[in-house]
Structure formats: C-alpha cells, structure tokens
Amino acid sequence: MRAVRLISASVSRLSTLAESRGTSVRVMANNAITIDNLNPNIIKLEYAVRGPLVTRAGEIEKELAKGAQKPFNKVIKANIGDAHAMGQKPITFIRQVIACVTYPKLMDEVDFPKDVVERARALLSGCGGNSMGSYTVSFGIEMIRRHVAEYIERRDGYPSDWQTICVMIPIPQYPLYSASLAEYGLEQVGYYLDEDRNWALDVAELERSFKEASSNTAVRAIVVINPGNPTGQVLTRDNIESIVKFAHQHKLFIFADEVYQDNVYAEGCKFHSFKKVMTEMGAPYNQTELASFMTVSKGYMGECGLRGGWMELFNMDPQVQANLFKCISASLCPTTLGQTAVDCVARPPQEGEPSYDLWIKEKTNVLDSLAQRADMIVKTFNTMEGFKCNIVQGAMYAFPSIQLPPKAVERAKAEGKAPDVYYAFRLLEETGICIVPGSGFGQRPGTYHFRTTILPQPELLQEMLEIFKEFHAKFTKEHS
Amino acid sequence: MRAVRLISASVSRLSTLAESRGTSVRVMANNAITIDNLNPNIIKLEYAVRGPLVTRAGEIEKELAKGAQKPFNKVIKANIGDAHAMGQKPITFIRQVIACVTYPKLMDEVDFPKDVVERARALLSGCGGNSMGSYTVSFGIEMIRRHVAEYIERRDGYPSDWQTICVMIPIPQYPLYSASLAEYGLEQVGYYLDEDRNWALDVAELERSFKEASSNTAVRAIVVINPGNPTGQVLTRDNIESIVKFAHQHKLFIFADEVYQDNVYAEGCKFHSFKKVMTEMGAPYNQTELASFMTVSKGYMGECGLRGGWMELFNMDPQVQANLFKCISASLCPTTLGQTAVDCVARPPQEGEPSYDLWIKEKTNVLDSLAQRADMIVKTFNTMEGFKCNIVQGAMYAFPSIQLPPKAVERAKAEGKAPDVYYAFRLLEETGICIVPGSGFGQRPGTYHFRTTILPQPELLQEMLEIFKEFHAKFTKEHS
Numbered sequence: 001m002r003a004v005r006l007i008s009a010s011v012s013r014l015s016t017l018a019e020s021r022g023t024s025v026r027v028m029a030n031n032a033i034t035i036d037n038l039n040p041n042i043i044k045l046e047y048a049v050r051g052p053l054v055t056r057a058g059e060i061e062k063e064l065a066k067g068a069q070k071p072f073n074k075v076i077k078a079n080i081g082d083a084h085a086m087g088q089k090p091i092t093f094i095r096q097v098i099a100c101v102t103y104p105k106l107m108d109e110v111d112f113p114k115d116v117v118e119r120a121r122a123l124l125s126g127c128g129g130n131s132m133g134s135y136t137v138s139f140g141i142e143m144i145r146r147h148v149a150e151y152i153e154r155r156d157g158y159p160s161d162w163q164t165i166c167v168m169i170p171i172p173q174y175p176l177y178s179a180s181l182a183e184y185g186l187e188q189v190g191y192y193l194d195e196d197r198n199w200a201l202d203v204a205e206l207e208r209s210f211k212e213a214s215s216n217t218a219v220r221a222i223v224v225i226n227p228g229n230p231t232g233q234v235l236t237r238d239n240i241e242s243i244v245k246f247a248h249q250h251k252l253f254i255f256a257d258e259v260y261q262d263n264v265y266a267e268g269c270k271f272h273s274f275k276k277v278m279t280e281m282g283a284p285y286n287q288t289e290l291a292s293f294m295t296v297s298k299g300y301m302g303e304c305g306l307r308g309g310w311m312e313l314f315n316m317d318p319q320v321q322a323n324l325f326k327c328i329s330a331s332l333c334p335t336t337l338g339q340t341a342v343d344c345v346a347r348p349p350q351e352g353e354p355s356y357d358l359w360i361k362e363k364t365n366v367l368d369s370l371a372q373r374a375d376m377i378v379k380t381f382n383t384m385e386g387f388k389c390n391i392v393q394g395a396m397y398a399f400p401s402i403q404l405p406p407k408a409v410e411r412a413k414a415e416g417k418a419p420d421v422y423y424a425f426r427l428l429e430e431t432g433i434c435i436v437p438g439s440g441f442g443q444r445p446g447t448y449h450f451r452t453t454i455l456p457q458p459e460l461l462q463e464m465l466e467i468f469k470e471f472h473a474k475f476t477k478e479h480s
Numbered sequence: 481m482r483a484v485r486l487i488s489a490s491v492s493r494l495s496t497l498a499e500s501r502g503t504s505v506r507v508m509a510n511n512a513i514t515i516d517n518l519n520p521n522i523i524k525l526e527y528a529v530r531g532p533l534v535t536r537a538g539e540i541e542k543e544l545a546k547g548a549q550k551p552f553n554k555v556i557k558a559n560i561g562d563a564h565a566m567g568q569k570p571i572t573f574i575r576q577v578i579a580c581v582t583y584p585k586l587m588d589e590v591d592f593p594k595d596v597v598e599r600a601r602a603l604l605s606g607c608g609g610n611s612m613g614s615y616t617v618s619f620g621i622e623m624i625r626r627h628v629a630e631y632i633e634r635r636d637g638y639p640s641d642w643q644t645i646c647v648m649i650p651i652p653q654y655p656l657y658s659a660s661l662a663e664y665g666l667e668q669v670g671y672y673l674d675e676d677r678n679w680a681l682d683v684a685e686l687e688r689s690f691k692e693a694s695s696n697t698a699v700r701a702i703v704v705i706n707p708g709n710p711t712g713q714v715l716t717r718d719n720i721e722s723i724v725k726f727a728h729q730h731k732l733f734i735f736a737d738e739v740y741q742d743n744v745y746a747e748g749c750k751f752h753s754f755k756k757v758m759t760e761m762g763a764p765y766n767q768t769e770l771a772s773f774m775t776v777s778k779g780y781m782g783e784c785g786l787r788g789g790w791m792e793l794f795n796m797d798p799q800v801q802a803n804l805f806k807c808i809s810a811s812l813c814p815t816t817l818g819q820t821a822v823d824c825v826a827r828p829p830q831e832g833e834p835s836y837d838l839w840i841k842e843k844t845n846v847l848d849s850l851a852q853r854a855d856m857i858v859k860t861f862n863t864m865e866g867f868k869c870n871i872v873q874g875a876m877y878a879f880p881s882i883q884l885p886p887k888a889v890e891r892a893k894a895e896g897k898a899p900d901v902y903y904a905f906r907l908l909e910e911t912g913i914c915i916v917p918g919s920g921f922g923q924r925p926g927t928y929h930f931r932t933t934i935l936p937q938p939e940l941l942q943e944m945l946e947i948f949k950e951f952h953a954k955f956t957k958e959h960s
Contacts, residue, residue: 032700032733032769035799058617077608082615085608098817099583103575110589128557128565133783135562137538220512253512289512303613305816307787319515335815336785337578 053424054079057434064432072432076464078452079434081229081396083302083366086455091301091362093355094344097123098306098337101132113354123340132336138329139166140310141336144343148310151346155261156276164313164321166328189213190442195401198390199233203242210250221253222246227260227271227394230441230451232374234269234393240277244285253289259309262299265371266393275314290314296341298396300366308338310346370396373454373461380465384472392454399438401449408479420448426475431467533904534559537914544912552912556944558932559914561709561876563782563846566935571781571842573835574824577603578786578817581612593834603820612816618809619646620790621816624823628790631826635741636756644793644801646808669693670922675881678870679713683722690730701733702726707740707751707874710921710931712854714749714873720757724765733769739789742779745851746873755794770794776821778876780846788818790826850876853934853941860945864952872934879918881929887959900928906955911947 061075077085084090093116100107100120107117126143128134139145142162149162191209193199201224213219224243226235235243247254256274264271279286295309313321349355374392381389381400389400404412404419412422420437427433438449456464541555557565564570573596580587580600587597606623608614619625622642629642671689673679681704693699704723706715715723727734736754744751759766775789793801829835854872861869861880869880884892884899892902900917907913918929936944 030731030767031795031797031800032731033800034797035803037698037700038800038803080615082608084611084613085615087609090611090613095583099579099586102582102817103579106579106586106590110586127785128562129567131564131570132785133564133570133781135560135565135784218517220517251512301613304615305607305612305813307813307815315511317511317514320511320513320518323515323518333785333787335787335818337582337817338815 053421053428053434053437056425057428060428060432070432071430072467075428075432075434076456076460077434078456078464079436081298081453081455082304083298083396083455084304086453087457087460088302088366088455089362090303091344091359093349093359094296094301094303094341096355097344098340101340102337104130115349115353115355119344123343127336132340134336136333136336136339138333139325140334140339140342144339144346145310147343147346148312152273152275152312156273156279158276158279160275160312164316166311166313166325187213187217189217189219192444193228193231193233195390195444195447198393199228199231199399200239201235201243203246206243206246210246219250219252221255223255223257224274225257226274227263229257229260229395230397230399230436230438232390232392232395232397232399234264234266234271237270237272237277240272240274241281244274244278244281244288248285248288253291256290256292258292259295259298260395261294262367263370263396264394265367265374266391269393271394275312278314287315289316291316296338296345299345300363301341301345302366303341306338306341307335308340308342310342369458370454373456373458374398376458376461377452377454377465380469384469385476387472396453396455397451398454399441399449399451401438401447404448405476405479408475411479420450423448423475424450427468427471431471433464433468433471533901533908533914533917536905537908540908540912550912551910552947555908555912555914556936556940557914558936558944559916561778561933561935562784563778563876563935564784566933567937567940568782568846568935569842570783571824571839573829573839574776574781574783574821576835577824578820581820582817584610595829595833595835599824603823607816612820614816616813616816616819618813619805620814620819620822624819624826625790627823627826628792632753632755632792636753636759638756638759640755640792644796646791646793646805667693667697669697669699672924673708673711673713675870675924675927678873679708679711679879680719681715681723683726686723686726690726699730699732701735703735703737704754705737706754707743709737709740709875710877710879710916710918710929712870712872712875712877712879714744714746714751717752717757720752720754721761724754724758724761724768728765728768733771736770736772738772739775739778740875741774742847743850743876744874745847745854746871749873751874755792758794767795769796771796776818776825779825780843781821781825782846783821786818786821787815788820788822790822849938850934853936853938854878856938856941857932857934857945860949864949865956867952876933876935877931878934879921879929879931881918881927884928885956885959888955891959900930903928903955904930907948907951911951913944913948913951 057075057077057079060070064070064073064075096112096116097119100112100116101123104120104124106112107120122143123141124130124132126141127136145165146162148165149160152160152165189209189212191201191206194202194205206222210219222243224235226240227233228235244254246252254274258271258273261271261273273292274290275292278288278290290313292312292314293309294311296306297304297309313324316324349359377398378389378392381387381398386403387400388402389398392398402420402423404423408422409419412419415422417425418437418439420439420443424435424437427435436451438447438451441449441451443449454461537555537557537559540550544550544553544555573593576592576596577599580592580596581603584600584604586592587600602623603621604610604612606621607616625645626642628645629640632640632645669689669692671681671686674682674685686702690699702723704715706720707713708715724734726732734754738751738753741751741753753772754770755772758768758770770793772792772794773789774791776786777784777789793804796804829839857878858869858872861867861878866883867880868882869878872878882900882903884903888902889899892899895902897905898917898919900919900923904915904917907915916931918927918931921929921931923929934941
C-alpha cells in the first residue's frame with residue numbers, strides 16, 4: 001500500500017497533500033477516516049441478502065405507506081429466512097419461559113404450566129444474582145451447554161463434551177461466509193454443487209476446486225451447508241462420507257452449517273450430522289476437525305430476533321481451541337434471553353410434562369405446513385417457461401434456475417446490472433415480491449437463479465406464486 | 481511469515497514436513513489448524529478482565545461447592561462491572577416491557593401499568609409479523625433509533641439524526657479495545673492519564689504519545705472513556721475541549737466511550753458529552769469525527785446479559801459510514817429483547833405516566849447507593865499502607881495504586897508473574913476476592929494498581945473491605 005490513490009469526487013473536500021510513510025498511507029484530509037484510507041477488505045465485503053434490492057424494497061414500503069399508486073399494495077419479502085415476519089407464530093413454551101426469567105414475579109401471578117416455572121427457576125439459578133441481567137461466561141451458561149451436549153447425544157447416539165459447546169450469536173449463514181472472509185482478507189475457494197443431481201456435492205468437483213486453489217494458496221477448511229441454503233438439498237449419508245474422506249485426505253477443517261437440521265421434508269430424506277457419520281466411519285476419519293452450527297432462528301422455532309445458537313467443536317487442536325475461546329471471551333457473552341431459547345430447544349418438554357402436547361402440536365404444525373409449501377412452490381415453478389426447480393428436500397428455500405431471453409441479458413448489461421439482478425429488480429418494482437438474485441450466492445457462469453423462501457403463509461404464498469407467474473409471462477414476452 | 485516455527489510439545493502429533501508457498505505457511509500435520517498456522521493476531525489478543533485469574537476464581541467456586549476447606553466461604557467477584565450478579569435488582573419497567581413483548585398474551589392476563597402495555601404494543605408494531613422473533617434491520621428498529629436520537633437531543637440540547645444511530649451489541653469496553661486492535665493487527669498507541677490530577681487527560685502527554693507513534697505509524701483515532709474505566713474520573717468541560725482541539729489538530733477520529741454517563745457521583749462533577757462540547761465550540765471543532773457509545777449494561781440499569789446499546793456517528797465521511805453500515809448488516813441484527821431495553825432507557829416513563837414514580841425511585845436508589853459505596857471504598861483504601869486511591873467521581877470502579885515491597889516483586893518474578901498479578905492471585909487464593917491487576921489495563925512502568933468494582937451490595941462491600949485490609953496487612957508483613 002505504498003501507492004497513493006486518486007481522491008474521488010465525493011471526497012473532494014480532501015486537501016491535496018498525501019504522503020506515504022513506512023508501509024502505511026497518510027492522506028491529509030479534513031476527515032481522519034475516508035474511503036481512501038479505509039481497510040480495503042471492508043470495501044470488498046458484500047452481503048447479498050441485505051443489499052440494494054432489499055434497501056429498495058424498504059423504500060417501496062414507505063412509498064406505499066404514503067399512498068403511492070403501484071400495481072400492488074404490499075411488498076412480499078421472500079428474500080430472507082425470517083419465519084415470524086411471514087406470519088409463523090412463536091412456540092408457546094419458549095416464550096413463556098423467557099417471560100418468566102425476565103420478570104420472575106409473573107410466576108406468582110400467572111398460572112403457568114409447572115414445567116415452564118421449573119425451567120425458568122433452574123435457568124435463573126444458573127445466573128449471577130438470579131438475574132438475566134448478569135453476564136454469563138463467554139461460552140454460555142454451563143447448564144445450557146450441558147443440555148446442548150445431551151441434545152447432540154440423543155440426536156447422534158454418541159457422546160458430546162459440553163466443554164466443546166459454545167452458545168453463541170450470531171450464527172454464520174451462507175453469504176455471511178463470503179462477507180466474513182472478505183473482512184478478514186481471506187480467500188474464498190468456490191466449489192459447485194451439482195444442480196442436475198439435486199445439488200449433491202460431487203467429489204470430483206471438490207478435487208478440481210482444491211487443486212486449482214492449491215497452486216497459490218493454502219486451503220485449510222471446507223464449509224458444507226446441510227440441509228442446503230440456498231439450494232434446499234439434504235445430503236445423503238454416502239455423500240457426507242465422501243466429503244469427510246475428501247476433507248481427511250486434504251487435511252481440511254469442516255465447518256458444518258447444520259442449522260436446518262429440523263427442516264427436512266422430502267420422502268426418504270433424513271438429516272445425518274457430520275459428527276455422527278464421521279464417528280461411525282471410525283479411524284482415521286473420526287479424527288477430522290469439525291465445527292457444527294445450530295440456531296434457534298430456523299427449524300420450527302424461527303426465533304431470528306432472539307439471536308441464540310450453538311457451536312460444537314470436535315477434534316480441534318487444544319491450543320487452537322484455547323485461542324478461539326479467548327477470542328470469544330473478548331465479546332463478553334451471548335444474550336441471556338437468546339440462551340434461554342437455546343435451552344428450550346436443546347431440552348424441549350418431555351412426554352408426560354404439562355407443556356409436551358402443545359409443544360409437539362405447534363412443532364408439527366409448523367413443519368407440516370412448511371413441507372406443503374415446499375411442494376407447492378416447486379410444482380408451480382416447474383410449470384413456468386424457462387424455470388427448472390429441484391425438489392426442496394429441506395431448509396427454507398427454493399433456488400430455481402431461470403433461462404433469461406438474450407434481450408433481457410442485453411438490457412441488464414445496458415443498465416449495468418447482472419441479468420438476474422435486473423430480473424429481481426423488475427419483479428420487485430412491478431409486483432412487490434422481494435427475492436435474492438443467484439449471483440449473490442454464486443452460480444455457474446451463464447446460468448441464472450434466484451432464491452425465494454418458502455415462508456409466506458399458505459394463502460399469501462398462493463397469491464405470490466400467481467403474481468409471479470403472471471409477471472414472468474409478461475417479462476418473457478417483453479424480452480422475446 | 482515465510483519462516484516455519486518449531487512445533488511445540490503439545491502438538492507433537494504433528495508430522496515434520498513443513499513447506500512455505502507464496503507468503504503462506506503450510507504445516508503438514510494431522511490437524512488442519514494448529515497453533516503454528518493460526519492467525520498470529522489471535523495469539524496476541526489478550527483480554528484482561530476475563531483471563532486466567534477469573535478462570536481460577538471459577539475453579540475455586542467449584543472447589544468450595546465440593547466442600548473444600550478454605551479460609552473463606554465464597555468468591556467475591558469485584559473484577560467485572562456486573563451489577564445484577566452483585567445483587568442489584570432490575571428496573572421493573574424494563575422487565576415488564578420485555579415480558580410483554582415476549583409473550584403478548586400476558587397483557588390480557590396480568591394487570592400491567594398502562595404505559596407498559598402501550599410501550600410493548602408500540603414496539604411489537606415495529607417488528608415483522610408483530611413478533612420479537614423477526615429479524616430487524618441491522619441498525620435496529622427505526623422507532624427505537626428515533627427514541628435514541630430524541631434522548632441525545634434532550635441530553636445535549638442539539639439535534640441528533642436518527643439515521644446515524646445504530647443500535648448494537650456488544651458495546652466495546654476498555655481492555656476490549658486492545659483485544660480488538662490485536663485481532664485486526666492494528667497498533668495501539670498508549671497515552672497515560674495523570675494520576676496526580678485525578679486521572680485527567682494531559683494534552684502534553686497526548687502530544688508526546690502522538691509524536692512518538694507518528695514516526696512509524698499513521699495515527700487515525702483516539703479513544704476516550706468518560707466517565708473513566710478503570711479510573712473513575714469524570715472529565716471537566718475544559719479537559720474535553722482540549723482533547724477536541726488536539727484531535728482536530730492531528731485529524732483524529734474520536735471514539736467516545738460514554739457508557740457510564742449516568743454514573744456520576746462526586747460533588748461538583750457533571751457529565752459532558754463530547755458531542756455537546758464539540759457542538760458548542762463551533763467551527764472548526766464541530767467538524768471533528770466522533771462515534772459515541774452507550775449501553776444498557778451500566779448506568780442504573782446494569783442489564784449486562786441483555787446485550788443492548790447504541791452508537792451515534794457524528795461527522796463521519798458518508799462513504800465510510802456506508803461501508804461501516806454494510807459491515808454491521810453482515811452481523812444480521814441486534815437482539816430484539818436487548819433493543820427493547822434500549823428503548824426503555826432512551827425513552828423512560830415520563831412524569832404523569834403510571835410507571836414514572838417507580839422508575840425514578842428505583843433509579844435514584846441504585847445511583848445513591850453506588851455513590852455511597854464509591855465513597856466508602858476510597859476512604860477505606862486510603863487508610864491502607866502503601867495504597868493511594870483517587871476519588872471515584874463516576875463509573876463503577878476504583879483503581880488504587882499500591883506500593884509492593886521489593887520482596888513481593890522478587891517472588892512474583894520467581895513465579896513468572898507480573899507483581900500486581902502475583903498480588904491478585906494471592907488475594908484470590910487467600911480471601912476469595914477477585915480483582916483485575918492493573919497490568920491488564922496498562923500503567924506507568926514501576927507502578928502497580930488494580931481495579932475493583934464498587935458493585936458488591938453495601939453489607940458485602942463492608943465485609944470485603946475488612947477482609948482486604950487484613951490480607952494486605954498480612955501480605956505486607958510477609959514480604960517486608
């Protein structure tokens with residue numbers, strides 16, 4: 001960074017003298033921090049799910065509120081996995097427990113189920129001064145970490161050490177990986193999922209990508225999202241085994257984003273955790289380094305605003321783990337109320353307990369309805385000209401490919417937009433439907449996709465799909 | 481990083497081949513990530529308030545619980561500003577509002593004050609699907625940001641633009657600055673506060689420090705903590721003016737950590753915000769770049785576990801601000817329940833509203849009691865041999881200097897500890913009192929300090945001070 005760059009127009013209040021000292025640049029400006037001396041990693045960082053399209057959607061909402069005339073009367077936010085915002089109701093037990101720990105006097109005044117009160121008192125006893133207003137240890141309340149370890153043991157049938165569990169916020173999600181890598185100046189090595197095999201991970205493709213990257217960088221880790229975001233696939237056990245073998249062979253740390261582990265819909269599909277598969281494969285594969293992530297934002301809970309989740313570390317070098325925990329402790333602690341939600345999920349009401357029936361009923365309703373919507377969305381998309389949509393086996397998203405007419409591609413270029421971004425902006429402006437263009441996630445060159453959630457409640461989803469179909473027909477006609 | 485370092489004993493399972501490619505090191509080990517290829521910035525990162533002493537305090541608590549015989553029966557955590565853990569009771573209005581937004585059905589079942597219900601409903605109407613389980617915009621709910629801007633306007637008498645407000649978690653705190661700088665590989669330039677003038681900021685010292693650092697680095701920003709942590713001073717208006725002039729002259733961005741703005745105790749002391757002082761100084765000083773921080777963890781609220789706070793940006797370059805907001809959006813959103821607490825603090829119950837009297841009573845009780853404890857702690861310390869403790873004008877900490885006998889310094893060296901760390905460990909092991917050694921905060925070479933909070937409730941604080949006094953007499957005798 002010895003070169004002094006030209007000063008852009010919008011920082012014209014900068015005076016002219018610029019000198020370099022040592023390896024750092026010093027710009028004599030009226031402002032201490034300008035775009036010219038900002039960390040270039042920050043400028044590179046992009047986060048697709050909350051980009052300009054979403055900003056525009058917010059503006060449109062304000063225009064509508066002010067009475068602007070548009071061909072639609074509301075914005076449908078199909079861009080973000082935000083279940084409650086799309087009408088899903090919270091799980092009662094979680095909310096009752098949080099209300100009780102927040103304002104314990106309620107437990108004397110309101111007739112809450114016995115298990116709610118017991119849980120609330122147990123959690124409070126794990127907090128300094130019996131208050132959710134105290135800091136917790138940086139990795140989360142010990143009792144909650146133990147419950148998480150028990151949850152994992154029930155799920156996998158193998159031991160989990162609560163001391164490798166860290167209750168955390170926020171859980172990284174897909175485009176966040178690229179954003180975080182950019183912020184830290186790390187390189188991203190892309191591998192393509194196989195769209196023709198329902199987004200499976202093809203080991204030959206992993207090898208190609210690894211080989212290509214290894215010529216100029218040290219590849220250290222692989223991120224796998226299962227069930228897939230934005231692609232909605234649920235990995236088979238065989239597929240996971242090959243990934244583990246690949247990771248072991250090339251000494252890669254596996255980051256398993258398993259936040260959709262409860263969201264599995266398709267007949268014959270089952271969620272297999274990386275930890276369980278790895279353990280069952282035996283030596284040497286059970287030595288592979290792994291961090292697995294889970295959250296209360298997804299699943300049947302959809303509690304995005306509470307910011308609770310957990311991470312399990314498996315086979316991490318103890319010195320590295322100590323350093324990681326040191327970094328985590330510098331963020332003080334995760335929110336106690338988010339941790340409370342984590343506890344309810346890790347240790348849900350058990351059969352025979354007063355809240356059990358309602359818990360099961362609410363959970364089943366949410367998951368059944370999501371399964372129906374997953375089906376509905378795929379069927380509709382596959383009736384649309386130029387659309388091809390894989391089965392949504394799990395997670396909360398469909399990621400159809402769309403063929404855009406050459407004229408649409410040209411117009412997009414004329415407007416300086418990627419073709420799928422052009423399509424998404426047109427859709428938003430003309431129908432109020434907000435989706436995420438595929439280019440924000442990465443796609444094979446020359447193909448176009450978008451991600452939509454399956455979260456709008458059934459009636460709204462039906463309406464959305466009809467409007468979408470109509471728009472797409474019109475768009476295709478206009479550009480053919 | 482072309483050199484390959486020796487492999488330490490605890491990673492002896494590493495095999496031997498190590499090669500460097502380009503600028504990155506590649507260690508052929510059984511683990512993908514080891515201490516040898518870890519980002520060296522992470523290894524450097526230290527966070528004093530939650531270090532080995534605190535780990536040891538936790539172990540001692542477990543030993544006591546298992547019935548270990550010690551000369552004390554509990555650990556007193558005077559190391560961290562965690563009010564509720566030390567017995568302070570939550571403010572009722574905040575907890576009632578959070579309970580209502582979490583489980584809205586309560587508003588039909590319980591006779592909450594009218595302003596609690598109104599506030600809860602207003603906040604829910606700002607959330608997607610009327611649920612706290614929805615994501616908010618990354619900078620926080622618009623209504624809450626507007627309330628924060630109004631709070632700042634009331635405090636300072638000058639306009640505040642709600643769009644420059646970001647509701648956030650977590651609020652950085654003192655040793656976190658050094659930790660974060662280390663993580664990002666940035667250099668820290670220390671300036672000393674003037675202990676003989678009650679920890680005032682001396683401009684000559686700022687100039688010295690700036691000049692020294694400027695020879696090999698570009699200094700961009702200055703952090704000021706007012707009221708002071710760990711030092712407890714409240715800056716005079718004159719002192720703030722000189723800091724602003726200094727920052728303006730050297731084109732520095734000011735980070736004003738003003739999280740203790742409600743914690744001012746000493747006769748004649750008053751909190752002046754940097755923004756207000758800067759604004760009243762007029763041109764050119766009112767152009768200085770500033771970020772000011774506030775939290776619900778401190779003040780009279782002490783809600784550390786809820787993770788709510790805010791930041792106001794003033795005069796930031798618009799392009800830099802856009803980049804900062806982009807980074808913030810990659811963390812999705814702050815916890816909604818933490819945001820709810822922020823709203824209650826930014827717009828507390830007003831005179832004539834049903835919750836007003838209780839709010840004022842609780843707030844006054846907490847602040848009066850803290851003022852008494854501040855006084856009590858300073859008076860006691862100043863009766864102790866070799867102790868010198870400035871008035872705690874504000875914040876939540878005392879930071880006395882202690883003269884350690886040469887023999888203590890020698891023993892510390894023999895144990896490989898800094899002398900103040902040795903003192904703190906002895907105190908912990910023999911009395912159960914947990915403080916933070918001054919070396920974690922930085923102190924003039926050859927001087928020794930520690931930080932203790934003023935948070936133990938009056939009776940416990942009295943007990944703690946007596947034990948402390950006894951220990952110190954014994955320690956001094958032993959080492960003289």
